[in-house]
Amino acid sequence: MAKLKRSTRNIRWIEEHCRIPEGKLVGQPVKLRKWQRKELEKIYDNPAGTRQAIISFPRKNGKTALISFLLLLHLCGPEAQPNSQLYSAAQSKDQAATIYKLAAKTVRLSPTLNQYVIPRDTVKELACPELGTLYAALSAEKSTAHGKSPIFAVHDELGQVKGPVSELYEAVETGMGAHEAPLSVIISTQAPTDNDLLSRLIDEALTGADPKTTVSVYSAPEDADPFCEETLKNCNPAWGDFLNAEEVLRTMRKAEALPSQEPGYRNLHLNQRVDQSTPAIARSVWEACGGAVSDWGDAPVYAGLDLSATADLTAFVPIAWIEDAWETKPTFWLPEEGLKEKSRADRVPYDVWAADRDLETTPGRSIEYEWVAKELWQFCQAHNVAKIAFDRWGFKYLRPWLLKAGFTEEQIEELFVEFGQGFASISPAFRSLESALLNEKVRHGGHPVLAMCAGNAVVTSDPAGNRKLDKSKATGRIDGMVALTMAMGVAPDDTSEPQESIYETRDVLFI
Numbered sequence: 224m225a226k227l228k229r230s231t232r233n234i235r236w237i238e239e240h241c242r243i244p245e246g247k248l249v250g251q252p253v254k255l256r257k258w259q260r261k262e263l264e265k266i267y268d269n270p271a272g273t274r275q276a277i278i279s280f281p282r283k284n285g286k287t288a289l290i291s292f293l294l295l296l297h298l299c300g301p302e303a304q305p306n307s308q309l310y311s312a313a314q315s316k317d318q319a320a321t322i323y324k325l326a327a328k329t330v331r332l333s334p335t336l337n338q339y340v341i342p343r344d345t346v347k348e349l350a351c352p353e354l355g356t357l358y359a360a361l362s363a364e365k366s367t368a369h370g371k372s373p374i375f376a377v378h379d380e381l382g383q384v385k386g387p388v389s390e391l392y393e394a395v396e397t398g399m400g401a402h403e404a405p406l407s408v409i410i411s412t413q414a415p416t417d418n419d420l421l422s423r424l425i426d427e428a429l430t431g432a433d434p435k436t437t438v439s440v441y442s443a444p445e446d447a448d449p450f451c452e453e454t455l456k457n458c459n460p461a462w463g464d465f466l467n468a469e470e471v472l473r474t475m476r477k478a479e480a481l482p483s484q485e486p487g488y489r490n491l492h493l494n495q496r497v498d499q500s501t502p503a504i505a506r507s508v509w510e511a512c513g514g515a516v517s518d519w520g521d522a523p524v525y526a527g528l529d530l531s532a533t534a535d536l537t538a539f540v541p542i543a544w545i546e547d548a549w550e551t552k553p554t555f556w557l558p559e560e561g562l563k564e565k566s567r568a569d570r571v572p573y574d575v576w577a578a579d580r581d582l583e584t585t586p587g588r589s590i591e592y593e594w595v596a597k598e599l600w601q602f603c604q605a606h607n608v609a610k611i612a613f614d615r616w617g618f619k620y621l622r623p624w625l626l627k628a629g630f631t632e633e634q635i636e637e638l639f640v641e642f643g644q645g646f647a648s649i650s651p652a653f654r655s656l657e658s659a660l661l662n663e664k665v666r667h668g669g670h671p672v673l674a675m676c677a678g679n680a681v682v683t684s685d686p687a688g689n690r691k692l693d694k695s696k697a698t699g700r701i702d703g704m705v706a707l708t709m710a711m712g713v714a715p716d717d718t719s720e721p722q723e724s725i726y727e728t729r730d731v732l733f734i
Contacts, residue, residue, distance in 0.1 A: 228264075228267075228268055229267040229268055230260070230263045230264040230266070230267040230268045232301055233263055233267055233296055233300070233301060233302065234255055234260055234263055236296060236300045236301055237253055237255060237295075237296060237300075238252060238253050238254060238255060239335075240295075240300070240335050241253040241292050241295060241329050241333060241336070242332035242333045243288075244288060244291065244325045244328035244329045244332065245328060246465065249332070250332050253292065256460070256464065258460040259289060262276075262278055262439060265439065266408070266437060269435070269437055270434075271434035271435050272404060272435055273406060273435060273436070273437055274404075274405065274406065274433075274435035274436060275406070275407050275408075275409070275424075275428075275436045275437075276406070276407075276408045276409070276436075276437045276438075277408075277409045277421075277425055277428055277436070277437070277438040277439070277440075278408070278410045278438075279382070279409075279410075279411055279412060279413050279421070279425065279438075279439070279440045279441065279442070279494060280439075280441035280442075280458075280459070280460060280494055281412060281459050281492050281493065281494040282412055282492065283459075283461070283466050283467065283470075283471070284441075284459055284460055284461040284466055285461055285466075286410050286411075287321060287322055287379070288325060289410065290311060290325075290326075290377050290379060290408075290410055291322065291325045291329050292329070293408060294309060294311060294326050294349075294358055294375075294377060295326060295329060295330070295336065295340070295349075297309055297356075297374075297375040297406075298340065298351055298354075298356050298358050299336065299339050299340055299351040299353075299354060299356065303351070303354050303356055304374055305354050305355050305356070306354070306355040306356070307356050307357075307373075307374040308356075308357055308359075308371060308372060308373045309357070309359075309373055309374070309376065310358070310359055310360070310361050310371065310373045310375075310376045310377075310395060311323070311358070311359075311360050311376070311377045311378075311379055312361045312362075312363075312376060312377070312379065312391050312392065312395050313360065313361070313362050313363070313379045313380060314362065314363045314364075314379075314380055314381075314383045314391075315362055315364055316362045316364050318362070318379060319347065319360040319361060319379075320347060320360065322360055322377075322379055323347040323348075326349060326358070327342040327344065330349065339353055346359070348360075361395075362391075363390070371394075371395075371398050372398050372399070372401045373395060373398055373399055373405070374399065374402045374404075374405050374406070375405065375406050375407070376395045376396075376399065376406075376407045376408070377407070377408045377409075378392060378407060378408070378409040378411070379410060379411065380410075380411045380412070381409050381411045381414075381420060381421045381424075382411040382412050382413050382414040382415075382419070382421045383411075383414075384414070384419060384420045384421065385414075385419060386418065386419060386420065387418060387419065387420050387423055388420065392420065409424065412490065412494050413440070413442065413490065413494050413495065413496050414496060415490060415497060416496060416570075416699065417496060417570035418569070418570050423570075425438060425440060426570075441458050441459070441460055441494055442458055442493065442494040442495055443457065443489075443493035443494065443495060447493075449478075449485070449488070449489055449493060449507070450475055450476075450478070450479045452472065452475075454493065455468075455471060455472070455475065455492065455493070458493055458494055459492070474488055474492060475488060475492070482505035482507070482508060483505070485497075485505045485506065486505070489506070503677065503680035503681060503682050503692060503701075503704060504660055504677055504680070506678065508660050508661060509660065509667075509674065509677045509678075512660055512663055512664075512666060512667055513666075513667060513668065513669040514548075514668070515666070515668050516545075516552055516666055516667070516668045517545055517546075517550065519543045519545060519550070519552075519606060519607075522607060523543065523544075523607055523608075523609045524541050524542070524543045524606045524607055524608045524609060525541065525542055525543075525609055525610050525612075525711075525713050525714040526539060526540060526541035526542065526608065526610070526612065526706075526710050527539075527540050527611070527612045527642070527705070527706035527707060527708065527709030527710035527711075527712070527713075528599075528611055528613040528614075528709070529613075529614060529702040529703075529705045529706040529709070530592075530613070530614065530616065530618065530620075530621060531556075531590055531617075531702065532590075532617075533558075533589035534557075534558055534561070534565070534589050534590065535557075535590070535700070535702070536555055536556070536557055536700045537555065537556040537557075537590050537595060537702065538554075538555050538676070538702040538703045538705070539553065539554045539555075539595075539598075539599065539602075539706065540554075540673070540703055540706035540707045540709075540710050541553070541602070541606070541608070542710045542714060543606075544714075545666075547664065548659075548663070548664045548665060548666050549659055549664060549665050549711070549714070550666045550667075550668075551665070551666070551667050551668075551670075551673070551707065551710075552668075553667075553670055553672065553703055553706070554583060554598065554602075555581075555582050555583065555672045555702075555703065556582075556583045556584065556585050556594070556595060556598075557573055557577075557582060557583075557585070557590070558584065558585055558586075558587055558588050558589050558590055558591075559584035559586055559587065560586075560588040562574050562577060562584060569699065569700070571675060571699065571700075576671055579671075581670060581671050582672055583598070592617075592620055592621045592624045593627070593628075595621065595624070596621060596624035596625045596627065596628040596630075597624075597628050599611075599625065599628070600625070600628040600630065603630075603638070608638060610639075610640050611638050611639050611713075612640050612641075612642035612709035612710060612712055612713045613639055613641060614641075614642060614644055614709075618641075622635065625639075640713055642709045642712055644691070644705075645691070646685050646687075646689040646690070647689070648712065649690075649691035649692065649708060649712070650689035650690050651712070652708045652709060652711050652712030653690055653691065653692065653708050653711075654690075655711045655716065656707060656708050659711070672703060673707070675699065675700065675703075676699075676700055676701045676702060676705075677703070677704055678699075679697045679700060679701045679704075680692055680697060680701040680704040681693055681697050681701075683696060692704055692705055692708060
């Protein structure tokens with residue numbers, strides 16, 4: 224007789240002993256769906272042996288129920304190891320309690336499990352005295368798992384961890400090192416950004432470098448229509464089953480009508496990496512303005528210049544009113560040395576963009592203002608530049624290089640306009656930019672670096688309702704959006720009449 228596969232054994236045990244903990248089918252035997260069976264096969268039939276399994280799918284697809292079944296499988300089922308500890312790790316006390324309650328309900332509803340497993344509601348623990356096994360729910364809010372040594376752990380909603388580090392995650396994972404064959408399972412919707420812990424774990428797993436790590440990501444492609452029912456069906460494995468499709472479609476329609484709701488909808492229901500914090504511009508609005516840019520000829524040009532610290536992104540974003548829209552041709556600079564390391568640190572393909580000439584590099588390990596000044600000079604020779612707005616930070620270091628590049632003091636005074644970064648200056652400029660984008664009066668040509676900045680940008684408000692871009696709250700570089708906002712701030716509001724060129728009031732610049 225052929226030996227039963229490990230996953231088959233585990234699936235049979237869950238379906239025989241576990242009961243549906245809540246909902247319209249409460250109390251009935253569990254019947255794992257095809258996609259759930261595939262996940263168990265991937266975990267338990269891995270020839271290399273699974274050390275960590277990552278499963279990421281949108282909300283309301285039965286995540287917490289699946290977690291409870293896996294915990295019981297390792298607490299008192301065929302995967303149980305005598306005298307072992309099991310934990311579920313959640314980011315909040317409420318979520319930790321939810322996991323425990325669902326597992327406890329499953330036990331109480333099961334005619335067999337309730338004979339062997341004792342729920343301890345006050346401490347959120349399940350004990351199996353016959354095997355000496357113990358499960359406990361942990362949360363990042365209450366305590367860490369330092370000093371504990373679990374053989375099995377489930378990390379619930381790890382995507383809520385902002386940044387690349389979680390004390391609770393590290394404590395649980397390092398505590399498992401004492402065992403010969405521990406297993407941790409991550410079940411979560413995706414994190415908002417590439418730099419968050421879950422995103423890093425997923426990206427590393429997708430490389431296939433570690434055969435002991437399995438990964439499944441149910442996510443809508445970036446180029447899919449986010450407001451299409453078919454897109455939702457394809458990335459929600461429980462669609463048409465126990466997922467309330469009508470409620471999800473209602474959320475979709477609301478997100479389509481209200482751009483402020485779109486990021487949360489994309490993250491939670493399409494399982495895309497989208498920051499739910501207040502976006503400067505919704506992705507769909509930005510993408511609608513991706514038309515190709517043209518030759519500007521003698522059209523007046525207005526620009527924003529966001530100077531960086533020694534090794535950060537410097538952005539020069541000029542705009543010109545061409546055929547009823549503001550076109551932009553941005554230039555970005557980063558130091559040449561250490562570019563690949565910076566790409567890895569920021570989790571952004573700076574090196575690829577540099578190879579494609581979407582990003583300029585300056586010699587050395589820091590931004591050379593001499594290089595920036597020369598390129599500004601060359602740009603001014605080729606275009607009818609009217610104004611360049613700048614943040615005064617760093618400009619005193621650029622000014623000598625502008626003079627060396629060929630600008631005169633008079634030309635600098637005429638061209639370069641100091642632009643404050645407070646609410647009073649930025650709010651009306653951002654309002655103009657936002658209006659232009661919403662009315663598809665911007666064409667950015669899909670520039671990838673500017674698109675990155677737009678995706679990272681968030682706004683904050685003062686008590687009077689004024690808004691400005693906030694670098695401190697952004698999850699990545701937003702320098703391009705700051706420069707674009709400043710450009711809009713010095714551009715004329717009325718574009719219906721030709722604007723006077725600065726070359727009518729001063730001589731043309733010559734090299």
